[in-house]
Amino acid sequence: MRYRLALIGLVLILAGSLLASRVQTSGGVQVSEAHWRTAEGATMSGLLYRPAGLDGGRRAPAVLLSHGYINTREMQSPFAIELSRRGFVVLAMDMTGHGGSGGNVGAAGFGGPSALAFLRSQSFVDPDQIGLAGHSMGGGPILAAARAQPDGYRAVALVGSAPGLFGPPDEVRPDFPRNLNVVFGGLDEFAGLMWRTPKGTDLPDSPKLKQVFGVSSAVEPGRVYGDPGLGTARRLDLPHVTHPWEHFSSGGVAPVIDWMQARLEGESHPLPPGNQIWFWKEVGTLVGFVGFIVVLLGVFEAVLALPWIGDLRRSPEPVVAVRGPGGWIALALTAALPALTYLPFMKLGALWLPSAQFPQWIQNQLLAWALLNTLLSLLVAPFLRRGHPDFSLDVPRSSFAALAAVGAGALALLAMDRLLHVDFRFWVVGFRPLDASRWGTFLTYLPFWILHSVILVRSLCALLAVDGAGRRSTYLTAAGVLGGGFLVLAAFEYGTLFTTGLLLTPTEPLNVIVALQFIPLLAIVGVISVFTWRRTNSYLPGALICAIFLCGYVTSGTANHWSPDYPMTFPPAARSP
Structure with missing residues (x-):
């Protein structure tokens, strides 16, 4: 009897962890630790999601994911699970100063350039089919990676984030980054900081967003602007969620899945964006x-x-x-x-x-x-x-x-x-x-x-x-x-x-x-x-x-x-x- 409560706890831990592992390895995905170094020598940490069927020299499209401030790589699980089960290789990184990564906040481009270089170096990754996605401060490493390797990626998703905030102000332009999807909650608490609008629902009329999209009138959510072939494609998605819900809701995850499936080629198991299992x-x-x-x-x-x-x-x-x-x-x-x-x-x-x-x-x-x-x-x-x-x-x-x-x-x-x-x-x-x-x-x-x-x-x-x-x-x-x-x-x-x-x-x-x-x-x-x-x-x-x-x-x-x-x-x- 004296050990009953401890045994109950262990059973809950095992049952819950096995369920979580089963979900994130759905379809034969392998999840493993990844470590690399920045050019300056800081040790970096991430989780690498490798879909099934990549033996024998086949290469798959890949997506680099970054979490936001005072979060860790695990916070991006919804995106990582859904993209990997569709056939994308995924690297969910810890930014510098976070989780298992060394350095301090903002160092080495938040760790983004080295993470992209590491992902591109994997033998099972198609280096011509790489996407970048970051939530909130996670836009920092994503945009730093895009600056460091302008030809090293094809598409970007900024979730609850914005260009020009975590890097040079001149990033606010219609030709950088390439093929950009802006996912921003209508109830996002950071609308003023990110896009200089009081409310998330005001984002379509944001002068900063118009500058990024290269338009003078209000941006229409869901519409694709620009030319994907030239890298100038732009789309705004405005789910009715808060900042923390942008990476913890179907409405926040689905646009990123849809954008990466549309902009990158070669995923082995395409599924509708609404088909999601990450919550389990x-x-x-x-x-x-x-x-x-x-x-x-x-x-x-x-x-x-x-x-x-x-x-x-x-x-x-x-x-x-x-x-x-x-x-x-x-x-x-x-x-x-x-x-x-x-x-x-x-x-x-x-x-x-x-x-x-x-x-x-x-x-x-x-x-x-x-x-x-x-x-x-x-x-x-x-x-x-x-x-x-x-x-x-x-x-x-x-x-x-x-x-x-x-x-x-x-x-x-x-x-x-x-x-x-x-x-x-x-x-x-x-x-x-x-x-x-x-x-x-x-x-x-x-x-x-x-x-x-x-x-x-x-x-x-x-x-x-x-x-x-x-x-x-x-x-x-x-x-x-x-x-x-x-x-x-x-x-x-x-x-x-x-x-x-x-x-x-x-x-x-x-x-x-x-x-x-x-x-x-x-x-x-x-x-x-x-x-x-x-x-x-x-x-x-x-x-x-x-x-x-x-x-x-x-x-x-x-x-x-x-x-x-x-x-x-x-x-x-x-x-x-």
């Missing part, structure tokens, strides 16, 4: 993510049965007999303050510039927000104190149990990545293994996350320690309190976007999108906190698990803006995903 891969990686959390909890439960660690096990002691109005006010403030302070503290955190010790700009901002909220909670706590919690505190045993739980989850994640080339994710939430080069970064940031988590989890457990509180209500309260504030924030932001075409705070699109991740992540923190506290009467094991979990999640998925190999740059793309 996301279902599989979501099941894997759930299994990962269950494994953390299950291994923690099993460790408590060990002789030395067993001394941690104690029943939770209530702080008060009933919650009362003061307790509800305290819970409401715990939910509201992090969300209310998120945007201003993130802006303040942008002043914490990247350095050799703290190279991740977004993580610097998130830590500024987390630590300032920790300070706020300490200032407010004396006015909301209710009773005197009598928590157990055993640092050695708590540390061992936390490391065992997180270590088991990390090993499962690493195994699925190495064996099946899948991580644990769903939409904007993605947890991938830490690359070896990022371990030092992780250890540098970890003490700050531990400080934040200890204060947060202790305060939460003190508020939940009510005599007679039911198990289910305690879990729901914890998840709702920690994730609820960001849920309300997202509801206001996107409720305004869906009704007016603009976010409630239209100048903060990146931070609003980043905030979406914290709805499930903080709810998970609440569940872990309750699970460990109910078994130990201590906030410390849960705080340590949550700190390692959050630090690992952010470090593995966030971009490096400082690298010993390149001078640090702050391109405009540093403020867009």
Whole structure:
């Protein structure tokens, strides 16, 4: 019985990962790791999707894919899966400073030129039939590759992106890049930054877009302008989706499939653009993510049965007999303050510039927000104190149990990545293994996350320690309190976007999108906190698990803006995903 929860978690991980692998290898596609170097010497990373039937010297058309800011190669799975099952070789790259690639953001043309050269060098790739596609900042490496090898590609798709933003301004012209498909969401949060129009739906009248298309009147979505033979073909697709949905919706994926099938020749299994199966891969990686959390909890439960660690096990002691109005006010403030302070503290955190010790700009901002909220909670706590919690505190045993739980989850994640080339994710939430080069970064940031988590989890457990509180209500309260504030924030932001075409705070699109991740992540923190506290009467094991979990999640998925190999740059793309 003590291993039941851990076994359930492992079953979920295996089932979800096998489903994800089965989908991304549909039709006999082989997925493998790819590594190469930029001309400047940075190691690059990607996933190479090779369709079946390329033995014997046959060559296939190919597409280079790039993700956006603070994403990784796995984020392009919908495009990679659909193109590869149609017979295209696909290279989904990690941009410099992202995922498993070295360097910093923007270095070596974002890694695009070297990625295109690597793809063209593959013996099973037809070098005369290559397409390029990038989402958001992913337009940076795509356009850099097109500049570096103007005759090395035939078609480009910019998804939620624009020329002239991630490279020279003179890219905004009707003859560069060749055969361009612009896919831009009618609800895209970055319309003003990308195309200088307030709303995505205004894009057809954008002077910048007209310049790219070489026309003086409004661009008609779906119409092909120019001559594909001369490389001047242009088409605008305007699906009614947001920026993060452009690579996570049929409406965002289909135009790219259609454009590449029309502009490139030689795919072995042409299918209608609407024929898509990629979503089932996301279902599989979501099941894997759930299994990962269950494994953390299950291994923690099993460790408590060990002789030395067993001394941690104690029943939770209530702080008060009933919650009362003061307790509800305290819970409401715990939910509201992090969300209310998120945007201003993130802006303040942008002043914490990247350095050799703290190279991740977004993580610097998130830590500024987390630590300032920790300070706020300490200032407010004396006015909301209710009773005197009598928590157990055993640092050695708590540390061992936390490391065992997180270590088991990390090993499962690493195994699925190495064996099946899948991580644990769903939409904007993605947890991938830490690359070896990022371990030092992780250890540098970890003490700050531990400080934040200890204060947060202790305060939460003190508020939940009510005599007679039911198990289910305690879990729901914890998840709702920690994730609820960001849920309300997202509801206001996107409720305004869906009704007016603009976010409630239209100048903060990146931070609003980043905030979406914290709805499930903080709810998970609440569940872990309750699970460990109910078994130990201590906030410390849960705080340590949550700190390692959050630090690992952010470090593995966030971009490096400082690298010993390149001078640090702050391109405009540093403020867009």
